[in-house]
Amino acid sequence: MVLGSDSTESTGHTPQGRDAAMDRTLTALYGGARSPGGRAPGERAAGLGASAPAAARWLGDIRTYFPGPVVQVMQRDAIERLGLAALLLEPEMLDAVEADVHLVGTLLQLGGAMPETTRESARAVVRKVVDDLERRLANRTRTTLAGALDRSARTGRPRPRDIDWNRTVRANLRNHVPLPGDEGAGTVVPERLVGYARSGRAVRKEVVLCVDQSGSMAASVVHAAVFGAVLASMRSLDTRLIVFDTAVVDLTDQIDDPVDVLFGTRLGGGTDIDRALAYCQSRLTRPADTVVVLISDLYEGGIRDRMVRRVAAMKESGVEFVALLALSDEGAPAYDRDHAAALAALGVPAFACTPDLFPEVMAAALEKRPLPVPEG
Structure with a gap:
């Protein structure tokens, strides 16, 4: 590389002009800083400074010099490497960031510590991401599921x-009539x-989205909130949205607005999948016409065997059960392989699902046909 903290030593080239500015932004993040404004002794590292203004300037710089996808990666690295999350509690920081699903997840994890002066700015960031996702996903989802609902009747x-x-x-087949002179035809x-x-116009199917809100599921929670609003907009579906950690929260009354849903979640904490499924099971009115979608990495903090037995009981009652390890573009997270294998033995494959695949998964579940499980 010709840019970065070691570029001069390794290449003998001193960046000038725009290259020098890009070099400074990279060095601030990747040049050995240990915390906002900190550096290891002897290391060349600009850091981001210990204040929101310094970090906001850096965020503005990377948006000037790098394309959007690179900016999002650098923001995530800054949050993880330099403790930038704490500075996101400042409104001026939120005005400078490149909004994406990962940033929304970080903001939701900071929700309890967020001062009122920052909350409205944070809602604006979340709203922008949610609106972008809805524009990308809503029409295709409605079209795909409307066709599945037509075919299911x-x-x-x-x-x-x-x-x-x-x-x-x-x-x-019993009305087969043979053709003269052509045996077998x-x-x-x-x-x-x-x-x-x-x-x-009548409601014909019920959908229950049961979403794990532990910290590792942040991106999945964002996408689930968006899809929940889309499904709720379809008259022939009755959609419920349940989020859980060790407690269970029914957010169905807020399902029309994904931003309200997201600010009603509490990312982090433990997990009690069985308790969440017990709540969902208690709300079923027409099991044979219901699809339950569990979105979780399957790490159970409750009673392990009882969770699997509950899934078996729901399937036996006629429920179409779907288990998604993630609903995001990030691939499969770490997950409980024993629980995944136990669900697979019940005929419930557990797999990571991208937002683009989700409409096809739901269509298959509504029609009670095999799910389009990705290979690998």
């Missing part, structure tokens, strides 16, 4: 374009048609 008097020919042929007379009924 069968009728014996379908319109021609709604005939399910595979099911119709199977239903009429023939045709099926479709005395009974099977097809899809178009959905009306």
Whole structure:
């Protein structure tokens, strides 16, 4: 590299002008600083300073010199390496950051310590990220699920374009008529048609999103809040949103506004999955028409075996159960492999799901067909 804390020593080149400014921003973050403004003895490191103004200037600099995705990576590194999270409690800092899902997760973890002077700025940052996600995900989700809801309702008097020919042929195999002179060949007379009924305005399916709000699940909580609002906007779905750690909170009354949902969460703490599922189970009214989506890394702080037994009981009652280790673009987190294997033995594969795949997963669950589990 020609930029960074060791660039002059390693290349003999001294950056000038814009390169020098970029070099300073990189050195402030990666040049050995141990805390905001601190450095190891003898190390060349500018640091970010111990104040919000210094950090805000640095955030402005990286947005000037680097593209958005790089800025987001550098912000995350600054939060982890230099203790930048504490400075996010200052409004001027929030005005300088590049908003993304990871930043929202950090803000939510700081929620309890956030002063009132910062709270409105934080809500504005969260609102921006939520609105961007809704624009990207909402239309495709509604379209995909509307089609699944249409197909999930069968009728014996379908319109021609709604005939399910595979099911119709199977239903009429006894009406096979052989063709003269061509042994083994023939045709099926479709005395009974099977097809899809178009959905009306009535609620026909129930969805329960049960979301682990432990600290490692921050990005998943953000996406779940957005998808919860999208699902709640569909008239043929009755959607509930439950978040949990060792306690259980029903946020269904706030589901229309993901920002309210997110500020109603409490990231961090322990996990009691069984207690959360017990609450969900107690709210089921039509198990055979219900999809329960558990979003959790499956690390159980409650009674381990009872959680698995509860999932088995819900499935036996007719519930379509989905287990997602994460709902984010970050891939699979660390997770409890024993619990994942136990769920798989019940016919519930546990896997990490990207936001782009989630509509397809929900469509498959609503139609009670195999889930599109990613390979690997």
